[in-house]
Amino acid sequence: MPDISGPNRGPYFLRRPIIPTHMVSVLRRPRSTARERNASIAAMDVLAALSAALAALRAGRIDDARRAGERIWRQSSDARAAGFLALLETDAGRYDSALLWNDRARQSNPSDPRFALQGARVAGLMGDHVAAFDRLAALLRDAPRTKGAWSEFATVARTCDRRAEAVAACIRAYDAEPTLVYALNALLHLISDEPQDEAAPAAVPTSARRPLSLVTCSNDDTQFAAMAASYDRALPDWPHDIVRIADATSLAEGYTRGVAVATGEIVIFSHDDVEILAA
Known part of the structure; x- marks a missing residue:
């Protein structure tokens, strides 16, 4: 048997922990409280119940899906259950009830x-486009990156x-976040649908049209040709020429030349990536 006595080989060496003491607190798995465990289990139960309700809906068992959604809501007040019930009521054409469930979800x-x-969307289906507009406007103030909301906002505004009001909201949002x-x-x-209330400005007489040079x-x-054609269409009766710098080392250097x-x-x-829509 090898001798394990001597320097650094005494009883202290045999009793030294394999893991340094200062690492024990890092490696020890933290204990969760009973409340945290119950909350985690409840969340898993709600998710499983919602999945079962959705499966019933897909199978065409609408009444079973509705009862499951109502049971989940009674037991958990989970917003997803209320949203699910709002969806069921919308599909059934019961829009008033759908809005009630949606309000609970929100x-x-x-x-x-x-x-x-x-x-x-439910308000729009009810034909209450003013309410739909107000709801979308409030949503976009709080969550401007909501997918699909801006296009629906423009449609409802018209x-x-x-x-x-919608134009002003769009401008504010874009100014705040370009x-x-x-x-x-x-x-x-x-804007493309806005009526032109003001009379068009008087055309500038040909004799007063000062020559333009466009530098790019x-x-x-291909891109240059598209840009040049766009300017030519916009300025058919205005004296102009287009100066192209194809080998610029920088914008400043190219514009200077x-x-x-x-x-x-x-x-x-x-x-060179612009297009003139109107002149």
């Missing part, structure tokens, strides 16, 4: 934008003749 979980969107493409798309959709940095032949050869009295610097 009150139970006000942070989930899906329930607010569901309520707006239906209930509240286009001006990456919010959905708001910009809704704005363009709304573009190394893409372009303005040096431009002949127009007015110089416009333009990207």
Whole structure:
């Protein structure tokens, strides 16, 4: 038997823990409280019950699905159960009841934008487009990135003749968050349908049209051709020329070279990915 006595080989060595003491608290599995365990079990039970209710709906057992949803709601007040029941009532054409269940879902979980969107859609199905507009406007103030909400907002705004309010809401949202493409798309959709109340400005006499030079940095032949055609369509009777810098090392360098050869009295610097919609 090997000698394990001597320096660092005495009884202390044999009693040293394999895991350093300072690591025990890190590796020990934290204990959950009874309340946490019960909450976790309850959450799993609700999810399982909702899955069963959904399976009943898919199988065509509507009454079973409704009873299951009502039972889940009574036992848990889970917003998903109320939303599920709102869906059932909507499918059955009972819109008043659907809105009641939707309101319960939103009150139970006000942070989930899906329930607010569901309520707006139910209001629209009822023909109450004003209520649908108000619900969508409130939703988009709180959750502007809700999928599908902006396009529906624009549609409802036109239906209930509240286009001006919708345009203002789109502008506010886009100004606050310039990456919010959905708001910009809704704005363009709304503006394209706006009646032109003001008379069109008087055309500038041909003799007063000062020549334009458009300077662009573009190394893409197709993109440049599309841009040039767009400007030519918009300015058919306006003297203009387009200066293309195809080998610019930077925008500043390219624009500097372009303005040096431009002949127009007015110089416009333009990207090559623009399209003129109207002039």
